[in-house]
Amino acid sequence: MRKIESIIRPHLLDAVKNALQEVGVAGLTITEVKGFGRQKGHTETYRGSEYKIDFLPKVKIEVVLPDEIVDLAIDAILKTAKTGKFGDGKIFVFPVEEVIRIRTAERGEQAL
């Protein structure tokens, strides 16, 4: 089992979610986050004073998958979250030691 953590552009969330569902993802968690990478922030003016917006809004998707569909899921995200410009985000992949479904106490892949 692996966990995919992906930072994407907020407006592409629906497309990414649909693509992930198509490859068999049964559930995922999202968080509204802010951050910066190569896109950097931008400078604005309010009442004559400049201010920098350093942290841009992004959406973080967290999803845990059986090993065999991890590559399919990564492809799905790459295909749907890419615009080709700075600020498209990143995908991080982690190994997952254990998964437990709280309702039934099932463990392992069947708990996904």
Place this chain on the structure above:
Amino acid sequence: MKRTRLMILSFVIGAAVMLAVSGLTRTISAQTPEPAPAAEAAPAAEAPVSDPTGATTGTAKDVTVKDAENPTINEVMETVGHNKISINFMWTLVCGFLVMFMQAGFALVETGFCRAKNAAHTMTMNFMVYGIGLLGYWICGYALQMGGAAGVTVLGGVAPLSHEFTISLFGHEWGLFGLKGFFLSGTTYDVGVFALFLFQMVFMDTAATIPTGAMAERWKFSSFVIFGFFMAMVVYPLFGNWVWGGGWLSKLGSNFGLGHGHVDFAGSSVVHMVGGVAALAGAMVLGPRIGKYTRDGKPVAMPGHHIPMALLGTFILAFGWFGFNAGSSLAGTDLRIAVVATNTMLASASGAFAAMLYVWAKYGKPDPSMLANGMLAGLVAITAPCAFVNSVAAVIIGAIAGVLVVVSVYFVERVMKVDDPVGAFSVHGVNGAWGVIALGLFADGTYGDAWNGVPGTVTGLFYGNASQFYAQLIGTATCFIFVFSAFYVFFKIQNAISPIRVPAEVELAGLDIPEMGVLAYPDFPLSTNTTVASSGAGVTDAAGSLAMKTSTAEG
């Protein structure tokens, strides 16, 4: 279910009956070729005649006379006179109601321009200034301002307001304050006096609510309460008396030949400059908000938390301003109100538009907060001259105000280093001064015959009367010197007795919980990394919201 069906059924039956009856009446009236003479000839037939056009409602029979056959000219004239004053009362009261609603506009503008963590505090100051100011004005403010204002003929004379306190100086009488109308009691229990009270009260409260914007996000609520009474009971009434209550500034014309004395139709100086200058004194005594300036003195942007709220408030103010300016005729029978209202809307438009062009060119984007300030600046500036200028002058006055407010915000923040979160001094103080000076320049001599007891119309410098311009300058200088000294000393003394600023940790946490005991937005997380420039300011903000979470948990 059954009951609903029954109701619908009875409604349908009722509607059908009504249709049938009205159809029948129409048939009857169609059969009668000349209904009016027929009714006269046969008064016995008392079928009610409807008047859908309104042409026959309100006739000679509505004039109260002893003998309907032989009405006297005196009886008719009494009715005409009563109607004239009634129209003026209606106009004054309804316009006063509009001005009262400007309190909501101020509340929204100021709260929208401050940060979310102070929203309940800022809103509550704007709310309570009504309750505080009104009571203070009723106790003695109105008496000091208008206690000697008898002779307001458009409201029937307000004769009970008969006592102005004056001193003799250089061979002339100098009116300083009035002395009738305390608690609206005794002989001042009078409809004219009450109508004038309502109208003057909402004007005073407009001035009183202006400093809450400049002093927002760091002012102790208890200090604000005392300020509210001081404004309503002392400072505003005194300057108001000098201009509107028969005091010495209004007599500069009859005593010293300076035009018509200091003329201010609806309060560019009396209301807005008083409020704006008080705001400046308060903001100076308080000092800038934590994080407003970097160590090397560079101003840091602190964006308001709710721009739509601020723009809605601006529109409410612009709407209320029709009452503010056109209502200041105190007379619905003075048809100059059409010119006043139109000039008012023109200046608001040119103010917003000029500010938009200037901000866009200077800073790259049409910053909504400055456009709102631009519209209000245009309105403030046209408030004094609105009755005395033509439409071209109104557009010019508004446009200059729109640019002036942007320049002033920059100057106040960069050069004077005074932190005014909403631009209260730039909008109301600077443009209040510009408004009364503009009157001295642009008044075209078509209106204001015998204003302040001086024969002839009000005419400005560009139309050949320099002395009116000097009177305006004296009024402006007096307003600034008097109001600034009064409030600077007042806030300094208040501060020496007990600090008027909240402690640093309260300011960082946001004033809502420590000062008011309730958050404006309890169900929303407040941002920990606001879009503030320097990392230093970001850190203080994070600390602030952390401290607030702690205090919420304790609460």
